[in-house]
């Protein structure tokens with residue numbers, strides 16, 4: 511592959527955030543190689559990426575815990591110079607039921623990836639961490655909105671895997687730097703970004719690319735989407751007795767395209783500034799309650815969506831709102847799209863593609879996209 515800006519290996523690149531980041535990387539002039547085992551995604555995402563940006567990433571169906579198969583991809587593509595690592599299991603509830611599987615895939619898979627990187631001298635990694643690593647930040651005074659220096663304290667197994675991977679990556683990058691430095695060799699090429707996402711949501715404005723989880727979604731907006739299409743009867747609101755302005759939990763929602771832009775900014779920063787290991791929050795800095803989100807999405811749909819309040823969910827916390835000042839300043843990145851944009855884009859995707867990637871998008875959306883692309 512003739513890399514304009516270089517070649518990035520994206521693990522989990524057919525998944526929700528990975529596919530949007532692949533799109534943004536291609537649009538920015540990077541070449542992309544996706545590895546994914548399709549456990550929670552569809553290979554059709556690759557076609558949609560190409561349809562939108564006219565460039566196609568290479569795709570390998572590989573499980574990241576299969577170190578040999580992963581190594582073969584690195585061996586075949588010595589042009590890979592950076593990795594963006596999304597592949598993981600991510601259902602909070604499930605992580606408490608099958609913790610060993612979460613540690614095996616998330617932590618074990620990350621270790622396999624780092625070992626391949628070391629063997630093939632691929633030295634930059636951008637990692638999908640999560641705001642979940644902070645746990646309940648209201649346990650400290652003045653930690654909402656949450657800054658990166660807030661002490662970590664995940665309240666569920668999924669969050670524990672993310673914290674552990676952050677540590678594994680940090681130790682590995684620092685060890686590589688130390689070893690090379692001691693040998694009098696250049697060491698600054700080893701860098702990592704730990705990106706702590708808040709609540710990604712939304713879809714591509716074209717309406718042909720969005721989140722298409724293989725099982726039951728557990729995030730608020732995809733669930734609301736299913737209520738709007740009638741696939742689910744009503745939304746379950748987990749607790750209205752939190753000490754928030756309306757009793758429901760507060761989250762910081764961020765459009766998936768803004769999040770994808772954040773990965774590009776972080777990757778460019780690593781390559782340019784060679785900072786070692788850095789953690790950045792990727793969020794908007796604005797918190798919205800569950801009731802506020804139901805209202806915002808209902809407005810876009812044009813009718814009130816039904817919900818029922820049930821008990822709190824184990825491991826949920828009151829408020830996860832980002833302080834994104836560090837990313838704003840260092841990465842020169844901030845969210846540009848609004849919550850209303852995210853709701854409108856999500857609804858366009860859900861309404862027009864009730865079967866997700868298991869159907870062709872409506873011809874008029876494809877025609878509008880082609881017209882926009884000048885075809």
Ligand SMILES: NC(=O)c1ccc[n+]([C@@H]2O[C@H](COP(=O)([O-])OP(=O)(O)OC[C@H]3O[C@@H](n4cnc5c(N)ncnc54)[C@H](O)[C@@H]3O)[C@@H](O)[C@H]2O)c1
Pocket residue numbers: 521522523524525526527528545546547548549550551572573574575595596597598599600615619638639640641707708709710729
């Ligand atoms: N969506 C969120 O709310 C959120 C928030 C914070 C962090 N994250 C993290 O961001 C990353 C991407 O999340 P997403 O929402 O796009 O989820 P997703 O499930 O859509 O994407 C994850 C991808 O990884 C793949 N995958 C899973 N196990 C694999 C394995 N063993 N080998 C290869 N591929 C494998 C899945 O098939 C999927 O395509 C994950 O690491 C997740 O933990 C997500």
